[in-house]
Amino acid sequence: MTTCLRIAYLPLTDSAVLAVAREKGFAEEEGIALDLVRTVSWATLRDRLIFGQVQAAHMLAPLAIAVTLGLSQQPAPLSAPYKLNVNGNMLVMAREFAQALDPDVAARLDDPLGTAHDFAAAIGLWKRKPVIGVVHRFSSHAIMLRYWLASAGVDPDRDVLLRVVPPSLTVEAMRAGEIDGFIAGEPWGSAAVEAGLAEAVAIGERIWRRGVEKVLAFRTPWLEENPQTVDALIRALVRSAAWCDDPANHEALAHLLSQPHFVDQPADLILRALSGRIVARPDMAPLDMPDFMLFSREATPFPWRSQALWLYSQLARWKMVDHTPENAAKAGSVFRPDIFRRALAESNVPIPGASMKVEGAVASPLAVGSKRGELTLGPDRFFDGRTFDPEHIEDFLKSF
16 A cells, blocks of 8 residues: 655755655655655645645754744644754855855865854955845755854854745855845855855855754654654655765756756756765866765764754854753654664664764764664764753753
8 A cells, every 4th residue: 555645845955865865765665655745845845744735844944943842833743753964055155255265165164163254354354244045944954054153252143144045045045135145045046146146155064064954853743653654755855865875866866956846956066965075166077075965874864952052152142042850851852863863773774872962072973872874973072162961951051
């Protein structure tokens, strides 16, 4: 028997695992007919999930937490048993603004802390308070942008103007002069660079080496009522993610995503993030960034609860939510490693033995405990050298 499953997504390169699960038959082999519903904005995607128009969604990880906490509407419990990717976003700014930064773009991107201080100085030289597009208030991009700016003493609520722009409209917003730059998932940063509008200023992967991006989110009651369907989908996505991460498939994947019903951008732009060959300035040779976007390796899909709690800590830091034990527990419960383990219990996929870890503590590849097979985690350092212990959130917040 085949089960039809409607999943909302936005036209982004990191929707790849869902697209491949359908187009390459991984979902069908698990008895699932995927109906992927293209959506323009994260607010619309959120509402489609909450009000039952779809059963699941390709969702910003902090948005799933915010919805559960009721930060933009009545609380609606969501569960994320699967991470669709880590990394994959880029901050781009108008070329005139970027002239005040290090002209060596490779050095600029390799030194996020120094560049943050250069950015702080450039704010005072700009013709107005810089207007930076973010795709949603509760996006991983916006949270990392705030974290990065604050390291140089920039108050993101006072010194710049953060304006919400749907990802697919960011380039046109720059062209129209509505924003001076933006931070978004690919391919939109690359599209702005290719159009001659912008240069790369910071890369998400250099701010948090394994930064959480999109998750597969369900309404919690639906997830609990449909365990077999959820498990089958997770198994299909694990196979799809491995296919997406294989360099031999990157060109084919870029062409698949370039189709109008997916990302609808040129394949060569999409390929940049997949291959880790990033063009940071018009007419510049690509820079090698092999960890720019990950789908499968290093247990990327595993939903670490400590990562959900780091995102929550940043919402609390910026006064978007009051930090209480109850709120922390709700936020941590959004990520569901228990469901991930259940779905793959009969597989040979290596799965971490723990559900939480100290975030930012891994400086080089590290072998970790797994119930089956060998598992190595990649570096997950934050650019400022901080670490986050999920058992001591209050101490972490006091450190800022």
